[in-house]
Amino acid sequence: MKIHIDLDDKYEETSITIQAKEWSKELDDLISMIKQQKPQRLFGVKEDQTILLEPTNIDYVFVENRKTYAVVQKEQIEVRMKLYEVEELLVSRHFMRFSKSVIGNLHQIARFELSFNGNLCVYFHSGNKEYITRKYVNSIKEKLMIGGLTDGK
Secondary structure, three states: OOOOOOOOOOOOOOOOOOOOOOOOHHHHHHHHHHHOOOOOOEEEEEOOEEEEEOHHHEEEEEEEOOEEEEEEOOEEEEEOOOHHHHHHHHHHHOEEEEEOOEEEEHHHEEEEEEOOOOOEEEEEOOOOEEEEOHHHHHHHHHHHHOOOOOOOO
16 A cells, blocks of 8 residues: 655645555545544433433434434433434444434444335344334445444444
């Protein structure tokens, strides 16, 4: 692997370009490492108090009635961000889109079952469950079964 760094005052922000023949696990790990430089926690609101949420403890994040909630154990804690903003923040922490209104933590999945309609029912270690719509089933199964997750949380 070759690394070229060009430092100059003319650049407004840092930009990374990767040139490769094909995608590899090494590139996947590199991208994850770069993205983990973002903030590591979310702010939640519960009973007029702001609390810090550790992404590793979140099972999934969903939208209901235009509000975004993070599910931690059996609690639903409001997160004052749009779902796509949460997704961008947590993608490097192994969160993936489950449906139009849900993103889930792949590290918290204990097991899953295929439903008769093609959806996937996911059971988390906490006992919570959520459904993955057909549109997202293949990418999540691939990530889970082919080893797209690294052991480090």
